[in-house]
Amino acid sequence: MEINNRTVRLNERPNGLPEKKIWSFNEENFDLKLDDNQFIIKNEFISLDPAMRGWLNDARSYIKPVNIGDVMRAGTVGKIIKSNNKYYNEGDYVSGWGGVQDYTITNGENFQKINDDKVAKESYLGVLGMPGFTAYFGILREGKIKEGETVVVSAAAGAVGSVVGQIAKIKGCKVIGIAGGENKCKYVTEELNFDHCLDYKSDNFFSELKDKCKGGVDVYFDNVGGSLLNHMLIFISKGARIVICGAISQYNSQKVVGPSNYLSLLVNRASMKGMVVFDYVKDYGLAQKEMRDWILTGKLKSNEDIYEGIENFHEIFLKLFNGEKKGKLILKL
Ligand SMILES: NC(=O)c1ccc[n+]([C@@H]2O[C@H](COP(=O)([O-])OP(=O)(O)OC[C@H]3O[C@@H](n4cnc5c(N)ncnc54)[C@H](OP(=O)(O)O)[C@@H]3O)[C@@H](O)[C@H]2O)c1
Incomplete structure (x- = not known):
């Protein structure tokens, strides 16, 4: 199976408001081979967060910076299209750190299954994420x-x-x-x-x-x-x-x-x-359950502002800083 993966990689570190030239936009073709326990996700939604700006700096923080040349780190929601992992099946939806790219190969570490037919999948990058x-x-x-x-x-x-x-x-x-x-x-x-x-x-x-x-x-x-x-x-x-x-x-x-x-x-x-x-990762499940109940009983509203096209990543990312979006900013692939 031939995969054509569009990726956004970090090209250089920004000074001030990031310019488009700090990213490289790539098409990376490869033959799909999965090791034991691995699966491949077709990403459908990518989370754009202000924290991403901090991850571009080569500075001490609560998480390592993104290295030059790496696919830009981002939260994602996507569907498994092939799996060698007994806990994750083809057709399952998962959220996790898939990065700004069409496809992610993983062994499941830092990914979570989404079993939900009542709340939109993309809400797992916002209010339920x-x-x-x-x-x-x-x-x-x-x-x-x-x-x-x-x-x-x-x-x-x-x-x-x-x-x-x-x-x-x-x-x-x-x-x-x-x-x-x-x-x-x-x-x-x-x-x-x-x-x-x-x-x-x-x-x-x-x-x-x-x-x-x-x-x-x-x-x-x-x-x-x-x-x-x-x-x-x-x-x-x-x-x-x-x-x-x-x-x-x-x-x-x-x-x-x-x-x-x-x-x-x-x-x-x-x-x-x-x-x-x-720091609260062990209690994410508790929070997710309570907030999902609030959503289903009409007490809590989720609002995603969704824009399309990985090729528009830079312009959409800037909406975090110029006030042009409302609610959770998401890139749809
Ligand atoms: N500590 C943590 O673990 C953690 C986790 C997630 C997020 N955060 C932080 O929480 C904050 C909100 O994140 P979010 O994901 O919810 O982003 P967001 O609020 O969905 O998007 C950013 C918003 O900030 C406002 N803004 C941008 N530049 C501004 C400026 N110069 N002065 C005042 N407001 C400005 C804009 O709204 P207006 O149009 O209203 O200006 C913009 O829509 C960020 O600082 C983020 O880094 C922290």
Whole structure:
């Protein structure tokens, strides 16, 4: 069986916002030969995540960088087309780290079967996948939310933020989202049921933020970092928890902006703690089961923004940073 595999490999490391030239787009033909225990997946959906920007840097992090010449690391959902593994059969759907390519050969390590005829397969890259787990463990285990508390979440229309706010609503919190643009804010309040959503691109953003946070913020779930994080420190209440999930405003920046208002943590006996979703891997199943139940009972909405064509990978990837997408960004092959 001859396989024609289109791949996106890392060509060079970026400076600032990645340019198209950092990738190579390839067609790689090979005769399919599987070793014992191996199977081959035809990838159908590829997850595009802000973390991918960090994996391009040759720097110490929670995971190794992608090497020059390697297929770009990415979460995938696909269908097994041939298997020499007794636990995985032809026709099974799996999610895992398949990379930006048409086909992945694996022995199953870091792959999970998807046995679900009720929820869309691509949701296993969003609310029932890594971003959903980040939201679930971030807001429940790190944010430690309690009924009646006030929660603020940035990048609220995105894959993680949209789930954070919905879980906080399920748990009886007052939820304020922050997102870019009127349309996204409308989506956050009208479809996701947040109490408020503030447009950080509008002129009166800071006065509105001050007004909505005047009762004190118990949990700030930070996806954005930079000056917004600094600003949020002013509004925290006594014993507040700031969950440092990400800092997308800084990922392409040459000069990182940090929080100078940090003494607010002292005054308010508050905590600010970073989290990495991979630390919760042993409990992914629990989170997946509970969130799937919430989806099926209409309490939790999943929203995937899907674009087609591996040849458009670069342009679609940039949508993470230019505000041009809503919900979980996915590339369909
Ligand atoms: N710690 C972990 O284990 C973990 C796991 C997954 C994700 N994360 C982090 O969580 C954050 C959200 O990830 P996600 O997958 O849910 O992405 P996402 O929110 O679906 O997409 C990124 C969004 O960030 C906003 N954004 C982009 N540039 C911005 C800027 N300069 N200032 C303010 N907002 C900006 C954009 O929304 P607007 O249009 O609203 O600006 C964009 O849609 C990221 O920082 C990511 O690195 C962390």
